[in-house]
Structure formats: C-alpha cells, structure tokens
Amino acid sequence: MNFSSKILEDAVNEMSQLPGVGKRTALRFVLHLMRQPEQQTDQLSTALTRMRHDLKFCKKCHNVSDGDLCEICSSPKRDETIVCVVEDIRDVMAIENTSQYRGLYHVLGGKISPMDGIGPQDLKVRSLVERIKKDGVQEIIFALSPTIEGDTTNFYIFKQLEGIDIRTSTIARGIAVGDELEFADEVTLGRSIAQRVPYESSIKN
Amino acid sequence: MNFSSKILEDAVNEMSQLPGVGKRTALRFVLHLMRQPEQQTDQLSTALTRMRHDLKFCKKCHNVSDGDLCEICSSPKRDETIVCVVEDIRDVMAIENTSQYRGLYHVLGGKISPMDGIGPQDLKVRSLVERIKKDGVQEIIFALSPTIEGDTTNFYIFKQLEGIDIRTSTIARGIAVGDELEFADEVTLGRSIAQRVPYESSIKN
Structure with a gap:
C-alpha cells in the first residue's frame, strides 16, 4: 500500500x-x-x-489478575474443594458467564499438542498437582475442548493424579441446546445416548 | 462479559x-x-x-501528511494542472496503487449526504474552488463513488465551477475487469455501452 x-x-x-x-x-x-x-x-x-x-497472573490458578491472587481465588464465596481445569482464560470467562459454577479454576495455558511442539512441561500441570495435594481439593472437573489434544491432556493429568484420593469428572459431551439431532455427528450422538441422564435431572436447569 | x-x-x-x-x-x-x-x-x-x-493534513489537498504539504503535492514530478477530486484519503491510496495517475488530488472529506447531515459546508469544496482559481488548474477529475451522494457532490462542485475555464471529467463507469457481463446491473451495462471506447485505446492498458 x-x-x-x-x-x-x-x-x-x-x-x-x-x-x-x-x-x-x-x-x-x-x-x-x-x-x-x-x-x-x-x-x-x-x-x-x-x-x-x-496485568499479572494469579499465583494459584494462573488466571489473569490485578493482584497476586485473582478475584475468583480470593473470593470467600467460592467452593475451594472443586477445581475446574481449563485451557485458556477465555474458558474461565465463558464458564463464569453461565453462573453455574461456584468452584475455583486452574488455567493450563494450552493443550498437549506434539504437532505444535507443546508438551506437558509447557503447561501448568505440575502446579495443579501440587495445588491438589496441598489445598485439600476433592474434585477436579476437566473442561478442555473435546479434541484429540484436549483428551490427551485430560488423560495425562489423570495419570499424574494416580494415588491421590480425588474425584475426577469431565464436562458432558452431547447435542448442543438448539441443535438439530439429524445434523449431529455420530460420535457426539453416540456419547449423548451412552451418557444419557435421568429426565428429572435434565429439567432442573 | x-x-x-x-x-x-x-x-x-x-x-x-x-x-x-x-x-x-x-x-x-x-x-x-x-x-x-x-x-x-x-x-x-x-x-x-x-x-x-x-499526523497533519496537507494544506493544499487535505491528504494526510507528515508536514505542511503532503508528498504528492510537494513532488516536482507530479502534473500540477490536473486535480483528482476524491472523497477520502483511502481513495488517494487506491488510485496511487494503480500507478496510472500523475496529477494532484483534492480530498473532500466526505460526500454531500443530507440523510447523514453532511452538507457542502462540511466538505473541502471552497478550498477546491480557491485552489483552482489560484494554481492554474486546467482539468479536474471527479473520482467519487457512483452513488446518489457521489453524483450529487459532483454536480454541486460542477455548479460552483461555472464561469471558470476548466475541463471536468469523471472516472469511467463500466463493467469491472474480470466481471461476468450477465451479472452486471442494467445501469452500469447501459452506461458501458453508451460510453464505449475505441477498441484501439482499450488495449493500451
């Protein structure tokens, strides 16, 4: 130009x-x-x-923060026994917007992706394991994207937690609200049937 | 958010x-x-x-400039007898990129548009007329967008130039290079036939 x-x-x-x-x-x-x-x-x-x-990063969960601890980690209203593991700070915002979650977060800073040269050492996995041991966390929720990289990362962390007494869960995969069933891919539709939930609990939200 | x-x-x-x-x-x-x-x-x-x-605006043509006069107005290589009237500094860049024009410019800063509350007094029309009188400009080229607002602005300036001995021209309207004839609108196609050019001159560029 x-x-x-x-x-x-x-x-x-x-x-x-x-x-x-x-x-x-x-x-x-x-x-x-x-x-x-x-x-x-x-x-x-x-x-x-x-x-x-x-701009700083929270020393506990690696979310963006104005101080040493972010607003979520320093809030007395949050449930400190549950930690939701996410890839990016944008995912924290997305989950916060739902107002459905009152626990804490852990921002990994990416997913394990050998193609992009990202290994476990590039992510905040060690600090997650240390945090779980130290802070008395009782449940962690994997909330990574349902891709090969996301699943690999979930599995890697799951393996690291062997021997630690903790519940692990993953966010539900299924047909998105508002989507047409006929256009859903087979894997998603298959999982949504295999992991069906009682109707009574589905109408609560 | x-x-x-x-x-x-x-x-x-x-x-x-x-x-x-x-x-x-x-x-x-x-x-x-x-x-x-x-x-x-x-x-x-x-x-x-x-x-x-x-960032300043050129005192002569109102194009963006680092000094009082822009690079184009201060270049000794440009033909000072031709002035191309454009709406915006982006249009200057677009025409400069074609390398087809060696004259000067005049940036109006918009088009007459009563709907948006833009009248002739909001545009650099007066300075254009003064410039033409003072600098011995021999031709002005209207290069505004072919919309109602563009045509109105052209006509307003044309009227302001009454009594001044100057050639006025407007950039050619026609089928864009690479366009399919069958998809051209009627007005454009009609004009392109009415304002046809000798074949010999069309193959020069």
Whole structure:
C-alpha cells in the first residue's frame, strides 16, 4: 500500500500485527481513530500499555489478575474443594458467564499438542498437582475442548493424579441446546445416548 | 462479559471502540498482545499516540501528511494542472496503487449526504474552488463513488465551477475487469455501452 505519511504507515503496520487484521482493516481502524477526539487514542494507548506491563497472573490458578491472587481465588464465596481445569482464560470467562459454577479454576495455558511442539512441561500441570495435594481439593472437573489434544491432556493429568484420593469428572459431551439431532455427528450422538441422564435431572436447569 | 481483572477489562473496552470490533475480538487482540514481547505493545501504543498527535493534513489537498504539504503535492514530478477530486484519503491510496495517475488530488472529506447531515459546508469544496482559481488548474477529475451522494457532490462542485475555464471529467463507469457481463446491473451495462471506447485505446492498458 502507498502511504503518503510515514507516521500513518507506522501506525497501520503496528495495527496490522494483530491477529486477523490486514493492512486494509488496520487502515480503517487508524482512520477511525483520526476522526475521534484525541482523548480516545490516548485512552487506548494507555490501557494497552498498562495492560501489558501491570496485568499479572494469579499465583494459584494462573488466571489473569490485578493482584497476586485473582478475584475468583480470593473470593470467600467460592467452593475451594472443586477445581475446574481449563485451557485458556477465555474458558474461565465463558464458564463464569453461565453462573453455574461456584468452584475455583486452574488455567493450563494450552493443550498437549506434539504437532505444535507443546508438551506437558509447557503447561501448568505440575502446579495443579501440587495445588491438589496441598489445598485439600476433592474434585477436579476437566473442561478442555473435546479434541484429540484436549483428551490427551485430560488423560495425562489423570495419570499424574494416580494415588491421590480425588474425584475426577469431565464436562458432558452431547447435542448442543438448539441443535438439530439429524445434523449431529455420530460420535457426539453416540456419547449423548451412552451418557444419557435421568429426565428429572435434565429439567432442573 | 465477566473479566477477573479491571486492567484487562479496560484494555478490552478501549479496543472494542474500534469499528467492527466487538468484545470478543477485542479480547482476542488483547490476549494476543499479552503473549507477544512487551515491546510490541509499546510500539503499538507509541505509533497510535504519535499518529493521533503528530499526523497533519496537507494544506493544499487535505491528504494526510507528515508536514505542511503532503508528498504528492510537494513532488516536482507530479502534473500540477490536473486535480483528482476524491472523497477520502483511502481513495488517494487506491488510485496511487494503480500507478496510472500523475496529477494532484483534492480530498473532500466526505460526500454531500443530507440523510447523514453532511452538507457542502462540511466538505473541502471552497478550498477546491480557491485552489483552482489560484494554481492554474486546467482539468479536474471527479473520482467519487457512483452513488446518489457521489453524483450529487459532483454536480454541486460542477455548479460552483461555472464561469471558470476548466475541463471536468469523471472516472469511467463500466463493467469491472474480470466481471461476468450477465451479472452486471442494467445501469452500469447501459452506461458501458453508451460510453464505449475505441477498441484501439482499450488495449493500451
């Protein structure tokens, strides 16, 4: 692209480093900011810089946090005996949005994926095992994506927990609410039949 | 969305002010930046702040510029007798990318659009007329989008130029290169027949 300004070009180039943002979209963002009050760009810059330098990760669950412990880990209202294992902090947000879970979390930071060069040592597995031993956790819930990598990670952690007296569960796989049965894949439909639940419990939520 | 960090929430909120960026996309951007070196976020913030405070508009053509005059207006290689009237600085970039035009530009900053409350006084029309009178411009090319607003703006400027000895032209409307004839709309196809060009001149480019 042919910019008539080096300053504009720099801003567009930096913006286009964001995932899924090409030069055209970056230019659209930048021109939008030019039309807004200067204050908006200043606030954006400050928020980003502050986020990158001041945002911490919770020492217990590795979720994002403003302090040493995140709001969830430091809340007295949460059930400390249950830990839900997730891949990413986005998964924490997704589960929190359901308002169905009152336990704690453990953010692994990824899934075991040899194709991408990610092994167990790259994930927060050891700190999970230590935490379970130390904090008297009674149940862990695996809430990873139902992919080969997710299942592998679940199994790896399950093996690490051998000899520890703890209940393990995994979130239910089945037909998503609102989906048509005929379009469901065989594996999902098969599991949803094998792991059927009593009708009385299904109408509670 | 349920953020466990105020700092993260601020960054996502600011990012989601960008056009077409919702909370989820903003979160994706922000988490991407968290995984990159701190330097990248710093460069982005600096480039944006610098752009918003230091970027100027060319005093002659209203294109973006690092100085008082933009690179195009200050280049001795450009033909100063032709001015191409465009809506937006993106249009300048688009035309520059074709390498087909060696004249100057005039960026109106929009189109006359009563629906959006944009009248001629909101556009750089007066400075265009003054410039034509002063700088000895011999031809102006209307290169606005072929919409009702674009045509209205063209006509308004055309009327303002009454009594001034100047050639006016408009960019050709027709079937886009690579388009199928059968899918072209009637107006475009009609114009492309009415404004047909000698075959010899069509094979030059």
